[in-house]
Amino acid sequence: MLLEVQDLVVHYKIKTGWVHATDGVSIQLDKGETLGLVGESACGKTTLAYGISQLLPSNAYIKGGRVIFDGKNLLKMTMKKDGRLKEYDNELNKIRWKEISMIFQGAMNALNPVQRVGDQIAEAILFHERVTKQQARQRAEQLYNLVGIPVDRIDHFPHEYSGGMKQRAMIAMALALNPKLVIADEPTTALDVITQNKILTKVRELQDRLEMAMIIITHDVSVVAKTAKRIAVMYAGQISETGTTREIFKETAHPYTSGLLGSFPSIKGKVRRLATIKGNPPSLVEPPTGCRFHPRCPYVQDICKTQNPPGLTMSPGHISFCHFAKDLQGKLSPEVFI
Amino acid sequence: MSAVVPTQPSVEPGFVMNVQNLVKHFELKAGFFALGAPPLTVKAVDGVSFKIHTGEIMGLVGESGCGKTTTGRLVTRLENPSSGRIDFLGVDIATLRGSDLVGFRKYMQMIFQDPYESLNPRFTVFRAVADPLNVLGIAETQEERLELVIKALEDAGLRPADELLGRFPHELSGGQRQRVAIARALVVSPRFIVADEPVSMLDVSIRAGVMNLMLELRQKYDIPFLFITHDIAVARYMSDTIGVMYLGRLAEMGPTEEVISRPAHPYTRALLAAVPVPDPEHEYSIVPITGELPSPVNIPKGCRFHTRCVYAKQVCREVEPAHVEVSPGHATLCHFAHDFYSVGSLIPPSPPKEWEG
Ligand SMILES: Nc1ncnc2c1ncn2[C@@H]1O[C@H](COP(=O)(O)OP(=O)(O)OP(=O)(O)O)[C@@H](O)[C@H]1O
Ligand SMILES: Nc1ncnc2c1ncn2[C@@H]1O[C@H](COP(=O)(O)OP(=O)(O)OP(=O)(O)O)[C@@H](O)[C@H]1O
Ligand code: SF4
Ligand SMILES: [Mg+2]
Ligand SMILES: [Mg+2]
Numbered sequence: 065m066l067l068e069v070q071d072l073v074v075h076y077k078i079k080t081g082w083v084h085a086t087d088g089v090s091i092q093l094d095k096g097e098t099l100g101l102v103g104e105s106a107c108g109k110t111t112l113a114y115g116i117s118q119l120l121p122s123n124a125y126i127k128g129g130r131v132i133f134d135g136k137n138l139l140k141m142t143m144k145k146d147g148r149l150k151e152y153d154n155e156l157n158k159i160r161w162k163e164i165s166m167i168f169q170g171a172m173n174a175l176n177p178v179q180r181v182g183d184q185i186a187e188a189i190l191f192h193e194r195v196t197k198q199q200a201r202q203r204a205e206q207l208y209n210l211v212g213i214p215v216d217r218i219d220h221f222p223h224e225y226s227g228g229m230k231q232r233a234m235i236a237m238a239l240a241l242n243p244k245l246v247i248a249d250e251p252t253t254a255l256d257v258i259t260q261n262k263i264l265t266k267v268r269e270l271q272d273r274l275e276m277a278m279i280i281i282t283h284d285v286s287v288v289a290k291t292a293k294r295i296a297v298m299y300a301g302q303i304s305e306t307g308t309t310r311e312i313f314k315e316t317a318h319p320y321t322s323g324l325l326g327s328f329p330s331i332k333g334k335v336r337r338l339a340t341i342k343g344n345p346p347s348l349v350e351p352p353t354g355c356r357f358h359p360r361c362p363y364v365q366d367i368c369k370t371q372n373p374p375g376l377t378m379s380p381g382h383i384s385f386c387h388f389a390k391d392l393q394g395k396l397s398p399e400v401f402i
Numbered sequence: 403m404s405a406v407v408p409t410q411p412s413v414e415p416g417f418v419m420n421v422q423n424l425v426k427h428f429e430l431k432a433g434f435f436a437l438g439a440p441p442l443t444v445k446a447v448d449g450v451s452f453k454i455h456t457g458e459i460m461g462l463v464g465e466s467g468c469g470k471t472t473t474g475r476l477v478t479r480l481e482n483p484s485s486g487r488i489d490f491l492g493v494d495i496a497t498l499r500g501s502d503l504v505g506f507r508k509y510m511q512m513i514f515q516d517p518y519e520s521l522n523p524r525f526t527v528f529r530a531v532a533d534p535l536n537v538l539g540i541a542e543t544q545e546e547r548l549e550l551v552i553k554a555l556e557d558a559g560l561r562p563a564d565e566l567l568g569r570f571p572h573e574l575s576g577g578q579r580q581r582v583a584i585a586r587a588l589v590v591s592p593r594f595i596v597a598d599e600p601v602s603m604l605d606v607s608i609r610a611g612v613m614n615l616m617l618e619l620r621q622k623y624d625i626p627f628l629f630i631t632h633d634i635a636v637a638r639y640m641s642d643t644i645g646v647m648y649l650g651r652l653a654e655m656g657p658t659e660e661v662i663s664r665p666a667h668p669y670t671r672a673l674l675a676a677v678p679v680p681d682p683e684h685e686y687s688i689v690p691i692t693g694e695l696p697s698p699v700n701i702p703k704g705c706r707f708h709t710r711c712v713y714a715k716q717v718c719r720e721v722e723p724a725h726v727e728v729s730p731g732h733a734t735l736c737h738f739a740h741d742f743y744s745v746g747s748l749i750p751p752s753p754p755k756e757w758e759g
Contacts, residue, residue: 079568104605105577121572169576170603173518213467214697216442220430224444227515227599228466228632250576253602254515256465256632257676258691283577283605310683324607341607344561 065132066277067093067116067245072129074108074115083348085111087301088129093245096275100288100309102324103298104345109281110169112298113247116279117166118142118156120149133164134244162192165238169249169281174234175222181233182208182218189240207236210266212259228254235263242274249281264291285325289313294381297321300346300356307382315393317376317384320357322396355387363392417489418594418626419454419477424486424496426472442699446472448650450486454594454643457624459616461641461658463634463673465695469650470630471515474596477628478512479503491593508538511587515598515630520583521571527582528567531555534590554589555582559604559611577603584612591623598630613640634673638662643731646670649698649706656732666726666734666743668711705737713738 069091076083085108093099101109114120116131118138125147131138142149142156168174176184185207186200195203208215211232222230231254238246252260268291271278280291288295289309296306297320305318316322323341343360346352352359358368367387375383378393386392426447447469454460462470475481477488479495488496495506511534514520521530531551541547555563558581571579580603587595597616601609617640619625629640637644637658644661646654646669654667665671672691693710696702702709708718717737726739736742 076573078573080565105581105603105608106575110575123573170516170518170579173516209694212694214695214699216697216699224428224430226467226471232466250603254466254599254632256463257634257673259466259695261676283603285606314683324605344559345608347562347565349565 065092066095066097066134067091068130068132069112069116070130070132072112072115072131073127074111074120075125075127076111076121077123077125078349081349084301084351085124085348086115087351089298089301089303091279091296091303091306093277093279095244096271096277097294098271098278098280098292100292100295101279101281101298102283102285102288102295103304104283104324104341106345106348107298108301108348109298110249113166113249113279113281117160117164117247118149118153119160119166122148124148133159161188161243162241163243164245164247165241165243167234167238167246167248167251169253175230175237177222180219180221181225185233185237185240188237192241203240204236207240210239210263210270211236212262228256228259231255232259232263235267239267239270242276244275244277246276246278247281248278250283251280252282252284252287260287297324300351301348302356303385304357305384305386307378311379311382315378315382316396317378317382317389317393318386319361319363319392319396326397355385357386363388416455417453418456418458418491419452419628420487420489421453421477422451422487422489424450424473424476424488425484426469426476426481427484445650445698445701447476447483448698448701450647450650450652452645452652452655454626454628457620457626458643459620459627459629459641461637461644462628462630462647463632463637463644464647464653465673466632467695467698468647469698470632470647471598473647474512474598474628474630478510478594478596479507480512509593511590511592511595513583513587513595513597513600515602517576517579517583517603518571520586521579523571526568526570527555527574530571530582531586531589534586538590540590550589551585554585557588557615558582558585559608559615560585577605577608580604581608581612588615588619591619591625594626594628596628596630599632600629601636602631602633609636616640634662634677646673649696649701651706651735653707653736654732654734656729656734660729660732664728664732664743666728666732666739667707667736668713668742669707670734671742705735707736 069089072086072089074086076085089112103109126139126143127147142153144150175181182204185204189195189200189203205215208218213229213232235251280288282288292309295309295312297304299320305321312321341360346356354370355368355373358364373385373387375385376389377383378389424447428444428446430442430444450473464470476483483496486496487494490506528551531554532547535541535547535550541550552563560566560578560581584600601612604612631637641658644658645652648669654661654670665674675690690712691710692712696709704720705718705723708714723735723737725733725735727733728739728743
């Protein structure tokens with residue numbers, strides 16, 4: 065096993081209290097495997113990603129759990145007594161980029177604005193590997209081909225790139241050192257379908273060749289449908305369902321998953337008003353009691369309001385955190401949300 | 403300052419925005435590895451014309467780097483055009499400068515692709531959204547402002563809004579940040595909105611709410627939009643007309659349903675064929691497009707799409723196609739536009755189970 069996250073709890077301190085952004089999340093990942101992490105905006109996906117790559121901001125407190133990467137207990141190396149992360153850790157800095165790299169959400173301002181983009185990539189390679197300047201430059205050019213940016217643009221500055229070009233440059237950067245794990249946080253939000261298709265295919269080839277594992281965070285279920293072998297669905301700081309991609313799509317066992325998959329814009333058929341899951345995303349400062357989805361769930365019963373549902377195993381590896389998963393599987397329909 | 407704000411109707415009645423032959427070329431210095439080489443010219447926008455009526459939403463789609471954002475920045479005059487006309491409310495604003503320009507800019511809002519560009523990192527959510535109210539002198543008292551700000555945030559799907567008022571942009575998730583930028587643009591009712599990928603970071607459920615909100619605003623106040631998106635399904639949902647951009651030009655333009663059901667340009671057909679499907683067992687058909695996107699530094703001769711077009715003939719490599727009107731208001735830049743138009747759609751219609759009645 066390459067990565068094991070056990071019961072990770074990360075809360076942010078704000079003026080008015082605590083944001084329960086990640087609240088007891090467990091996920092596992094094998095070498096070379098792709099896991100899709102999906103869930104609505106603000107449910108805690110990026111927080112979980114930062115908890116794994118140890119990049120949490122200074123108002124984030126780790127309140128429990130473990131992160132084991134490649135046999136190493138990361139939190140032991142990086143966490144201060146109060147639960148916050150140390151500013152700089154030499155040991156971890158070696159792991160970062162070389163072993164775990166990240167494609168940041170909103171890549172737009174993750175690049176250094178005053179340095180040419182190609183130089184930034186070449187520099188990252190030179191910093192971590194013993195290669196010549198020419199070799200680093202060559203690898204940067206290959207990566208540009210991979211992400212489909214014309215090589216004649218390699219020496220320009222970030223502000224001279226379009227939104228999607230910046231995002232692709234960040235993808236190139238994250239792949240530059242052949243890491244064991246890439247955490248891709250909404251890597252294709254700014255990309256049109258043709259570019260997205262091409263990149264996802266090429267990244268997959270690269271993954272197979274280098275046995276690179278990937279966590280792909282997205283709200284776009286068609287992206288995970290295409291790329292991930294397994295999916296974890298997140299709701300309000302917790303995992304609500306996890307299983308193989310097929311199980312999640314075809315043997316859905318959680319009402320939230322069914323709602324999430326149900327509303328998707330289309331170019332087929334007639335244009336209709338889009339469906340939404342009724343009610344509001346919950347507050348993470350005061351998360352709902354019991355099942356966190358209960359205020360919006362069309363199948364809610366009394367027990368849901370008070371008792372946190374345990375993980376029910378539908379089949380080995382397919383787990384749903386819904387009290388009625390066994391009864392509802394096969395009967396769920398997005399229509400009830402409309 | 404207000405002297406240039408028109409009181410008389412626009413030259414062509416009904417058009418809020420009339421753009422003719424808009425061009426933006428960026429001159430860039432060559433990098434270290436090409437020391438001494440001549441500067442490059444990026445032809446980001448290379449002759450674009452379109453009109454937007456009162457209350458109309460025009461969708462602008464196309465591949466990454468084709469010039470969508472630059473077009474949006476030009477028509478809101480955040481960028482100076484190299485040439486061309488931009489008639490806004492009947493006045494050519496393409497060459498306006500200084501306070502004359504400021505007078506017009508007040509009536510336009512841009513929702514930026516990068517929410518960081520809309521949001522000052524040192525402003526709280528409240529201050530960010532209240533700011534346009536102050537600029538336009540709307541709302542007298544602090545209570546009124548607070549009420550309007552909370553309403554705008556809730557409309558953008560940020561509930562409970564009061565939990566967020568005191569937070570700074572870095573204390574928000576990506577999608578929350580995007581929605582604060584949307585609330586900021588919609589808190590005043592502007593005369594024209596450019597929305598650059600406003601929903602790209604939002605999940606389907608919240609996205610639907612935000613899109614429906616914009617449609618309602620258009621309904622209520624007749625606000626016209628230039629709606630930039632790389633997602634043709636989103637463009638279809640939002641827009642009355644659609645422009646498909648390729649390497650700085652509009653390859654195809656027309657009423658949305660027309661363009662989607664009867665695409666007359668091979669590029670539009672490729673874009674439609676590549677739309678992903680949320681089903682792991684879906685078999686994708688081959689996207690009819692070849693090769694890499696050329697650099698806007700070096701735009702191909704003849705038809706600028708010929709290097710990737712699977713239907714290209716000799717004439718395409720030599721002669722630049724003229725605008726062909728295949729049906730009223732539906733124009734395209736392809737030598738064989740009529741042939742493609744008569745073939746009709748690539749996509750068989752199917753029952754719309756994912757759309758609400
Ligand atoms: N530095 C911070 N301080 C306080 N709250 C934060 C901070 N960062 C994130 N949050 C809050 O934590 C919650 C989870 O945020 P996170 O960024 O993990 O969401 P996400 O699932 O990645 O959402 P999105 O899809 O919108 O990017 C949100 O309620 C957000 O407002
Ligand atoms: N300030 C600038 N200086 C130089 N080149 C620029 C500048 N702004 C944009 N460009 C270039 O102009 C072209 C069009 O960029 P634009 O941002 O308009 O694309 P876009 O269609 O919005 O793409 P995306 O979907 O990736 O955001 C790109 O090649 C880009 O690199
Ligand atoms: S003009 Fe020729 S090259 Fe251009 S799109 Fe039409 S068929 Fe393809
Ligand atoms: Mg996020
Ligand atoms: Mg753009």
